[in-house]
Amino acid sequence: MTGDDAAVEALRALIRIPTVSHWEPEREDRAAFESLLAELRARFPQLHEACEVERIAGDALLVRWPGRSRQAPVVLMAHLDVVPVGDPAAWTRPPFGGDLVDGHVWGRGALDCKGSLVATCQAVEDLIGEGVAPGRDVWLSFGCNEEVSGGAAVDAVKILRERGVEPWFVLDEGGAIVRGVLPGVDAPIAVVGVSEKGTVDVELVARGDGGHASAPRRMGATSRLARAILRLERRPFPSHLPDATVDMLERAGAHARMPYAAVFGHARRLRPLLSRVLPRLGHETAALARTTVAVTQLTGSPGANVIAATARAHVNMRVMVGETVSGALERLRRTIDDRHVEVVLVSGDEPSPVSPTDDTAYALLEATLEEVFPGTVAVPYVMLAATDSRHFHRVWPRVYRFTPFRMTDAQRAAIHGVDERIGVDDLSDGVRWYRRLLEQL
Numbered sequence: 335m336t337g338d339d340a341a342v343e344a345l346r347a348l349i350r351i352p353t354v355s356h357w358e359p360e361r362e363d364r365a366a367f368e369s370l371l372a373e374l375r376a377r378f379p380q381l382h383e384a385c386e387v388e389r390i391a392g393d394a395l396l397v398r399w400p401g402r403s404r405q406a407p408v409v410l411m412a413h414l415d416v417v418p419v420g421d422p423a424a425w426t427r428p429p430f431g432g433d434l435v436d437g438h439v440w441g442r443g444a445l446d447c448k449g450s451l452v453a454t455c456q457a458v459e460d461l462i463g464e465g466v467a468p469g470r471d472v473w474l475s476f477g478c479n480e481e482v483s484g485g486a487a488v489d490a491v492k493i494l495r496e497r498g499v500e501p502w503f504v505l506d507e508g509g510a511i512v513r514g515v516l517p518g519v520d521a522p523i524a525v526v527g528v529s530e531k532g533t534v535d536v537e538l539v540a541r542g543d544g545g546h547a548s549a550p551r552r553m554g555a556t557s558r559l560a561r562a563i564l565r566l567e568r569r570p571f572p573s574h575l576p577d578a579t580v581d582m583l584e585r586a587g588a589h590a591r592m593p594y595a596a597v598f599g600h601a602r603r604l605r606p607l608l609s610r611v612l613p614r615l616g617h618e619t620a621a622l623a624r625t626t627v628a629v630t631q632l633t634g635s636p637g638a639n640v641i642a643a644t645a646r647a648h649v650n651m652r653v654m655v656g657e658t659v660s661g662a663l664e665r666l667r668r669t670i671d672d673r674h675v676e677v678v679l680v681s682g683d684e685p686s687p688v689s690p691t692d693d694t695a696y697a698l699l700e701a702t703l704e705e706v707f708p709g710t711v712a713v714p715y716v717m718l719a720a721t722d723s724r725h726f727h728r729v730w731p732r733v734y735r736f737t738p739f740r741m742t743d744a745q746r747a748a749i750h751g752v753d754e755r756i757g758v759d760d761l762s763d764g765v766r767w768y769r770r771l772l773e774q775l
């Protein structure tokens with residue numbers, strides 16, 4: 335079996351193992367994670383033989399592939415867990431079937447993040463089989479609870495620090511190779527995350543008298559909560575462009591059609607104007623320009639004929655680089671402006687620092703992209719979602735977030751959604767990208 339075929343079959347096998355992580359640990363199927371770790375051993379035997387494989391934080395893996403020198407090592411990351419599928423009937427193919435149809439591997443985790451996991455492991459497996467040893471140590475950090483902001487990555491950082499490991503750079507999941515995300519840019523763009531927004535989870539709690547549904551009062555708990563949600567919807571955070579986003583626009587501008595080339599090429603000077611324009615171009619570009627607020631869960635009365643005495647809404651916020659968790663919470667309270675609606679902080683992570691784009695680590699990523707994906711324009715950007723790498727970024731300065739797969743709009747929408755899938759050719763090119771990156775070390 336060729337490396338490409340092996341990678342496809344390995345991904346199909348891993349997708350069939352439902353390693354769904356939950357916020358309530360008791361709901362997790364520990365046997366599924368055991369099965370996945372066993373499948374990894376079976377699919378990548380040379381990796382497990384030649385490398386030092388250590389199980390940490392329950393079901394996570396920390397792997398050292400010894401290099402030929404004591405130069406600063408590199409850390410490659412992925413995660414083993416996936417999010418729930420919701421209604422399986424909404425999927426075109428079974429979400430845990432791993433079906434190979436129309437040149438795509440279908441199933442939960444194909445893109446997030448078992449595809450990256452397989453591509454990394456296959457590249458290492460192939461190089462070991464050819465007798466290749468990296469020029470420096472390569473560490474593989476595979477978390478088991480990334481989707482629920484678990485502590486596996488924190489434990490990995492702690493272990494590496496205790497052992498005196500100081501990475502040259504860290505590479506985790508993140509941006510992909512996309513088209514059409516910026517107007518006027520026809521070339522494919524590889525968006526490389528150099529930072530990520532902060533993540534804040536908040537609970538809004540509205541209280542009222544409750545009672546029988548036959549005699550409702552005005553402005554009960556549910557009405558107050560609904561009003562608070564509408565205020566948040568109608569009064570979004572102000573928009574502004576951090577330096578990383580300006581850098582993205584300027585680099586993309588060199589490959590844009592007129593008049594976009596002139597606008598993006600002068601993004602630094604036109605920053606106030608662009609900060610107002612980007613939010614109008616779509617939800618993704620809007621998220622690049624401001625702190626976002628999303629109401630994700632609602633709870634109210636326990637009965638159909640009972641007025642809720644307490645109503646709750648879960649709010650997920652992504653805090654823009656340059657802002658703070660405390661500042662975002664204060665603005666949230668001012669916008670809601672109702673002393674009967676309590677704003678309770680559940681958890682909060684500050685935005686990550688910004689990794690450099692003017693040194694050899696970023697240049698290596700760019701060169702590898704140009705070699706494997708000719709004509710692709712590499713640009714830095716602020717990652718909208720949260721990854722395990724934020725724990726590494728608190729300690730080490732060069733942390734990048736990039737998944738070397740081509741992704742359409744529909745594929746990006748399928749991440750955490752319905753019909754997640756990856757093209758077979760895209761998976762193979764991802765293996766090639768990791769392989770070239772490792773060879774150049």
